[in-house]
Amino acid sequence: MRGFKVVSFFEDKGINIPQRKTKASAGYDLEAAIDVVLNPGEVKLVPTGVKAYMPEDEVLLIYIRSSLAVKKGLLLANGVGVVDADYYDNPENEGHIMIPLFNPGKEPVTIRKGERIAQGIFTRYLKADDDEALGQRTGGFGSTGQ
Template sequence: MKVRGFECVSDWQDKGIHLPERKTASSAGYDIEAGEDAIVKPGELTMVPTGVKAYMQSDEVLMIHIRSSMAIKQQLVLMNSVGVVDSDYYNNEDNEGHIFIAFWNRGTKPVAIQKGERIAQGIFQKYLTADDDVAGEGARRQGGFGSTGKA
């Protein structure tokens, strides 16, 4: 039985995608690579595909953080500060759970991202719910980005 991890998105199977991995025994984050080349223009949002999706338990979330080298050296930030990948995003009907990294360039020069470059890190976490929480009883995710709670 699978507990948590990463898989390649079906349409990206033949594109040389590397699954995220931790680089040291004490690393909390799994390094996530760019699935293709991209340019992030100054003052603009660019969605960089990774070619991967994540599976986890229903009481877990994958938090996506920018790598500090991307933020400090390239003046990039995540558009939503921290990405949240819910467990039911995996294999959703819209995009199979494909994880994209939403970069915003705060600098004055375009930033080139190369396929295979480590651009973010994902950290799996358990989360708690409030007493009498009934969110999602019988509900099923209907789509991809921003679809939580939509019927």
Template sequence: MRKRGFEIISTYKDKNINLPSRKTAKSAGYDLEAGTDVLIEAGKTAIIPTGLKAYMLDDEYLGIHIRSSLAFKKHLNLINAQGIIDADYYNNPDNEGHIMIGIINFGTEDVQIKKGMRIAQAIFYKFLTVDDEILDDTIRQGGFGSTGE
């Protein structure tokens, strides 16, 4: 049984996307690369496609974190501080679970992100739930804000 990992989404299969990897044996994060070139203008936000999706167990999520070198050297950060990819985002009908990285440029200069540049780290986490939780049978649709505002 597969527990967790990454796959290339169907529309990016022929775009030379690298599967994320850890750079050392004790690294927690898997480096995510930009799937295309994107310019992030000074003071603006941009969404960077990765061409990837992630699968995991039902009691896990994938945390997305900016690479520290981009934060310190280029004044970039994630729009929402930390991205959260839920298990039911995988293969959703709207976008196949495509991991998109929302980044804001706090600097005074535009930043060019090149395809293949490592932009974020992804870490798999376990989470806990409360007793007697009642959930409806809503099926996830899309990403960013998919369960309401």
């Protein structure tokens, strides 16, 4: 089983569950949960208001929507986002997916609530033969690097 749910802070705030737009689309469109202005040279975490659940051997990869990159000149600050299965319902932020956008331009860029900003693709991953990872996630965004 895999899918999306609205995080508790954004319940009753008009958040749409990510959807694929065509039957051959790989990605689920993620929308901005609030209006955000990105000033030139600025990186901001744009809230989506959703979290993703999936089996332990899957990951949700986050990519910027090509239309956002081309039309507004924005970049995904980390290149590709990785949402691990154990990020869901973590005690720090409930698994809230935040999209780190970077504005390399010379003018401010406005993102409006409901604007599709990224796409998430669920995929399985493989483990090395000698993998012995036994740690437990205790934090939210960026916590596996601690």
